[in-house]
Amino acid sequence: MNATDPQTGSRPPASRDVNFDAIVIGAGISGLFQLHCLRDRLGMNVRVFEAGTGVGGTWYWNRYPGARFDSESYSYAYSFSQELLDEWDWSEHFAGQPETERYLNHVADKFDLRRSISFSSRVKSAHWREATRSWTITLENGSQHSCRFLVTAVGPLSAPTYPRVEGIDSFGGEAYHTGLWPKHAVTFDGKRVAVIGTGASGVQAITEIAKTAKTLTVFQRRPNWCKPLHNRPISKKEMKELRAWYPEMFRICSSTSSCFLHTPDTRKTFDLTPEEREAFWEKQYQTPGFSMWVGGFQDMMTDRAANDEVSRFVARKIRERVRDPKVAELLVPKDHGFGTRRVPQESGYYEVFNQPNVKLVSIFDDPIKRITRTGIELADSSIEFDMIVYATGFDAVTGSLDRIDIRGIGGEKLKDKWRGSLETFFGMLVKGFPNLFMVLGPHAALGNVPRSIEYNVLWITDLLAYMLALGHTYANPTQAGVDAWTESVMKAAEGLLSSEVDSWMTGINQNVEGKQTRIIARYSGSAPEFRAKADAVAAGGYRELELD
Structure with a gap:
């Protein structure tokens, strides 16, 4: 067109x-x-x-630590200008927010x-x-x-949302929403930090914050299935090869179901032996990006038994990566199957919970009662914090x-x-x-x-x-x-199966009044x-x- x-x-x-x-x-x-x-x-x-x-839009507002593409950088870029494609080099296969913001500023300047x-x-x-x-x-x-x-x-x-709890404005320390992150430098060194939310933004931010915070307490309402991103730098030689591949790459994107560089496997789950399925999933788990989500067996999103099989595989991976069995169980989703909600891509997320300075709190088991001047009051206890990060998503x-x-x-x-x-x-x-x-x-x-x-x-x-x-x-x-x-x-x-679960793709947001009933919010074809x-x-x- x-x-x-x-x-x-x-x-x-x-x-x-x-x-x-x-x-x-x-x-x-x-x-x-x-x-x-x-x-x-x-x-x-x-x-x-x-x-x-x-x-920059999304890439202007979401400048929280760890923010980056979960689609391949080059497949995310504009395709309308050959000159633009020829002159921009991506430094990583999945670019971080600063690079993406620079790219969009370059576009704005190039076309005046x-x-x-x-x-x-x-x-x-x-x-x-x-x-x-x-x-x-x-x-x-x-x-x-x-x-x-x-x-x-x-x-x-x-449209960022905050949790519907009392006292959000009463907190006396630093408070930030991942979708409204400030331009000034934010440091976590030596601070007691709370992160509320474990969606895509939370997964990225938690991984970075845990590196320097004195303590990090993660408040999780429901866990998500996450898969390793496997990001890596792009050399000058590889960028030259990618640039030559652009015409074919955009053709692939235009032909796949979701415009990603991955397409479902034509086979059905139970067409393969258990050993063959295991080998296939292991390869996908080690493949960068969304391959395991959008490139799985063709019946993964429609056959409950098939989805149960891949969910068990990913659950086993989580249990292998998290040392404390109780914490691992809190991180394994129980209310939806793999891929039925958007799958966050992570870089060491699960290993964060092996650190002695990190604690996971399930707010299903111990709900947040209110935010106080000094921290967060739970049903059974109170915890003091220097900073609260709201990774509570969007309406x-x-x-x-x-x-x-x-x-x-x-x-x-x-x-x-x-x-x-x-x-x-x-x-x-x-x-x-x-x-x-x-x-x-x-x-x-x-x-x-x-x-x-x-x-x-x-x-x-x-x-x-x-x-x-x-x-x-x-x-x-x-x-x-x-x-x-x-x-x-x-x-x-x-x-x-995705139509049967609560997610932003079915119009559900527990933090927004009137959005607790599932609807069809997007075109799923x-x-x-x-x-x-x-x-x-x-x-x-x-x-x-x-x-x-």
């Missing part, structure tokens, strides 16, 4: 009170590319509003994107005005701006949109609409909210996120190019189009199927949209 420039003069007439052709919310991976496509390819007058003081970005500009509300077919955007500083087209590039994991998928007061036709609130029934058109449009485009909204395909981002940005760009060429100023999905896509989303989730369906909409002249 390649966006093309409209013919000269095809831009829709702007109302006198519309400041911009398009406004983009967010200057992360999605927002930067969307800005480039709309401004530099379509010639639109575009403004990006970014809450932070710099570009900063001149169209307003930093320290958090969007408070976005209201549709039917009379002028435009959006009015209000920032937290009170300033207002208007546009014909609005694009949200806010990401599915960008995923809808949360970053819920935090903006978005109102469509008749003043309907997007948050209220989704409270009744979560439905979109390919995760990119919502009926009743004309000219609102979401790069990665609910029911979009996720997987290796930048690969999905590039496709969705180009799909939105092509739609706007089509509208500009025909003089259209209005796009709203039909109910029939929304119903058809929602049915596809529901059908793709049928039979998946394959990325090639997603693209084929979306391409068919474009090829058919967007009949599923009301264009005017």
